[in-house]
Amino acid sequence: MRFKGRAILAGTIKGEALVTHSGFNTLASFYSCICSQTTEAICSDSGNRELYGRNMTDKIICLPKTIGSTSGGALWQRIADMGIAPKAMLFSEQIDSIAAGGLIVADIWMKRRIYTIDRLGNEFLRYVKNGDIIKIEEDGTVVIL
Amino acid sequence: MINFANLKINLTQEEQDILHGKQGQTMQKIMETLVLYGEALNAEKLVEIEGNGHLVICWPIPGISPPMQMLDEFVDCGLRTRFPFTLDPEAPLDFENLHLKGWQEQVLREIYKDQEQYEQKMLQLGLRDKFAFTCNPYLPEVGNAPERGTVLAWSESACVIFANSVLGARTNRNGAIIDLLSNIAGKTPLTGLLTDEGRRATWLIQVATSKLPFPSLLGAAIGQKVLAGVPFIVGLDRYLGPRLQGYTIDYLHEMGAACATFGAVGLYHVENITPEARDYGRGLLAEGYETFLIDDQTIRELQASYPVLWADKRAKPKKCLIGCPHLSLRQIYWWVHQIKDALVSKGKNQLSVPTIIFSARQVIEKFRENSEAHEQLKRAGVTFSATCPLALFDKDISADDAIVTNSNKLRAYSTARFFTDEELIEIIVTGEIEG
Numbered sequence: 001m002r003f004k005g006r007a008i009l010a011g012t013i014k015g016e017a018l019v020t021h022s023g024f025n026t027l028a029s030f031y032s033c034i035c036s037q038t039t040e041a042i043c044s045d046s047g048n049r050e051l052y053g054r055n056m057t058d059k060i061i062c063l064p065k066t067i068g069s070t071s072g073g074a075l076w077q078r079i080a081d082m083g084i085a086p087k088a089m090l091f092s093e094q095i096d097s098i099a100a101g102g103l104i105v106a107d108i109w110m111k112r113r114i115y116t117i118d119r120l121g122n123e124f125l126r127y128v129k130n131g132d133i134i135k136i137e138e139d140g141t142v143v144i145l
Numbered sequence: 146m147i148n149f150a151n152l153k154i155n156l157t158q159e160e161q162d163i164l165h166g167k168q169g170q171t172m173q174k175i176m177e178t179l180v181l182y183g184e185a186l187n188a189e190k191l192v193e194i195e196g197n198g199h200l201v202i203c204w205p206i207p208g209i210s211p212p213m214q215m216l217d218e219f220v221d222c223g224l225r226t227r228f229p230f231t232l233d234p235e236a237p238l239d240f241e242n243l244h245l246k247g248w249q250e251q252v253l254r255e256i257y258k259d260q261e262q263y264e265q266k267m268l269q270l271g272l273r274d275k276f277a278f279t280c281n282p283y284l285p286e287v288g289n290a291p292e293r294g295t296v297l298a299w300s301e302s303a304c305v306i307f308a309n310s311v312l313g314a315r316t317n318r319n320g321a322i323i324d325l326l327s328n329i330a331g332k333t334p335l336t337g338l339l340t341d342e343g344r345r346a347t348w349l350i351q352v353a354t355s356k357l358p359f360p361s362l363l364g365a366a367i368g369q370k371v372l373a374g375v376p377f378i379v380g381l382d383r384y385l386g387p388r389l390q391g392y393t394i395d396y397l398h399e400m401g402a403a404c405a406t407f408g409a410v411g412l413y414h415v416e417n418i419t420p421e422a423r424d425y426g427r428g429l430l431a432e433g434y435e436t437f438l439i440d441d442q443t444i445r446e447l448q449a450s451y452p453v454l455w456a457d458k459r460a461k462p463k464k465c466l467i468g469c470p471h472l473s474l475r476q477i478y479w480w481v482h483q484i485k486d487a488l489v490s491k492g493k494n495q496l497s498v499p500t501i502i503f504s505a506r507q508v509i510e511k512f513r514e515n516s517e518a519h520e521q522l523k524r525a526g527v528t529f530s531a532t533c534p535l536a537l538f539d540k541d542i543s544a545d546d547a548i549v550t551n552s553n554k555l556r557a558y559s560t561a562r563f564f565t566d567e568e569l570i571e572i573i574v575t576g577e578i579e580g
Contacts, residue, residue: 008185023372023409028558034208034541046452047557065373067409069558070201070300071209075321078208088323091443095246096373096409100185101178101323108178109215118185 001127005120007140008095009107013115017144018059019133020050021125025087026072027100029056034078060088062128062134066099076102080112088115088136091144092125117142154183155190156380160332171222175326182323183334191332192339194298196291196314197273198230198328199282201300202321204536205263206256211322213259216266219329226271227331231282231289234471235506236260237536242528244464244499249542252397256539271328278531279505280304281398281471286507289501293420295340298327302405303398303470303554309412311389315339319412338411344416344421345375345431351438352380358444359565361397361553364403366447370437371411377430382417389418395476402470406554454560460547465496465573466534466561468503469552474511477502481518483566484525487574496526498549498575506531535559545562549573 043051053055063124067071073082077097079085089103095118106112128134135143137145148563149164156164163176202210226451236257237243240250264275280303282289291297293313299305300319306313318336320328327333337343348371352358358366368378377550382494385393397415404410414422414429421429467480480502488494502522504512509529513519534550538559548561549572556563564572 008181024329025557030208031558032513032541034206045221046454052397058301065409067372068302068406070305070318070320070324074202074210074322075211075298075324081207083525093373094187095185096184097182097318098409101320102184104178104181104185105322105326108174108181 005117010118023067025068073102077106091118149351158262188336203233205505226328229273243560254397298333302323306401346377347374357384360399364400368408469555
């Protein structure tokens with residue numbers, strides 16, 4: 001199954017899907033790992049029943065948008081620097097400002113790319129399941145293998 | 146590599162020159178970041194920032210603020226924000242007010258060991274003064290209250306939503322680091338909440354409760370539902386009245402903070418109360434808006450759904466934190482009266498649960514001028530702090546403490562247990578949790 005979105009931070013990679021249908025609270029999800037300097041990013045957002053306790057490192061996170069604190073903007077460069085970031089962020093909706101700023105800062109200032117595609121549509125989020133292998137292409141195409 | 150030639154955003158000659166390095170490499174990277182940020186958000190162009198900033202990046206914690214090397218780079222290049230800025234609350238180093246154990250203080254000393262150096266850099270970059278730390282900067286005692294229509298690039302979700310909704314200023318929800326870069330460049334993308342179209346309401350929220358809902362429960366219910374939408378809230382003026390003053394401002398501040406925590410809401414309108422709702426009424430509703438009704442059951446079920454995250458779920462409360470976001474002077478006096486009355490009614494002199502009230506340093510100093518009220522609270526077991534209650538959960542140092550709060554925002558980011566004001570007063574006076 002193929003979906004076409006807009007590549008914001010483009011690239012070609014393959015990885016495993018981790019899906020949330022509710023807003024992804026960046027600060028709540030990563031706060032525990034940056035505080036405790038963990039080697040894996042275990043989701044600490046107790047409000048997100050789909051992701052809480054799951055390992056997000058090297059996954060392809062499929063989500064509608066990010067939500068919550070504007071502190072979330074700085075987290076992306078930090079987790080990328082720690083080597084515990086997801087491989088990619090696939091937004092079904094238009095990317096929100098906190099995620100856009102944070103992911104672009106990580107890319108330009110830390111030279112750490114977390115591949116980012118938005119506007120994949122609601123059907124994408126209905127179709128994709130945890131553990132699906134996803135291929136991302138340079139032009140914003142997402143293939144669920 | 147990013148091909149800037151393919152971007153849709155319109156840039157001025159000056160912006161293009163900066164992008165090509167004419168003001169040095171650091172400004173080039175700043176402009177690259179802002180241009181890509183604007184492009185991602187579908188901005189037509191960048192516009193000039195018109196007023197003082199408020200930024201979330203108050204502590205030198207990696208992942209919460211810019212790395213120190215980045216700040217060094219800006220300072221070395223002589224960069225500074227176009228307008229002065231205020232920052233979120235002070236670091237949690239006022240141990241005399243925080244009721245911490247020795248090992249907890251030691252952990253915090255270690256986490257915040259670079260705070261002084263960090264603040265020096267912030268002063269060099271444009272921090273208004275060394276006491277300009279709070280998440281309630283528009284209080285009269287602090288004085289960072291932008292006028293209606295002012296274009297800003299603020300961060301701190303609770304401040305962004307208040308500046309937009311209650312003050313009528315215009316800022317998008319900027320994240321940490323982008324906030325500083327924007328204010329250094331003096332530019333922000335023209336998109337979203339900066340535009341008339343982006344300020345139109347995409348949701349009609351009908352508050353049909355039998356009494357005024359607790360603000361941070363109402364805010365959470367709205368935020369969870371509308372996510373990044375703009376809610377137009379009807380039904381609150383029945384309880385709050387039409388005037389945007391006093392208690393209404395405090396209520397909207399707390400409601401907005403929760404809205405922004407549980408969603409990505411940067412603006413709300415309240416019928417007959419907030420400035421744009423008063424001017425344009427339901428004409429603010431966008432075509433195809435959605436509707437959501439909130440009644441007593443919505444609020445009750447939401448509160449009941451919050452898990453108890455204490456290590457010992459049946460523990461007695463050991464500490465109470467009030468003031469996330471920071472309280473106004475009016476709210477502090479409200480607590481003075483509530484605590485006094487509750488103690489009298491129980492025939493007690495002291496609270497059973499040590500309580501910390503968080504507010505801006507300037508507000509606390511103003512309150513201390515009333516020595517009688519201050520002494521009264523001190524004797525009851527209340528201390529005051531200008532830091533952030535969330536900082537007491539750094540590195541899980543309070544994970545084993547049974548902490549209670551009236552802040553839904555604090556609950557979302559910590560193991561603190563949430564209660565409404567009414568419930569909380571009973572708990573801190575008796576030391577018992579019913580049910």
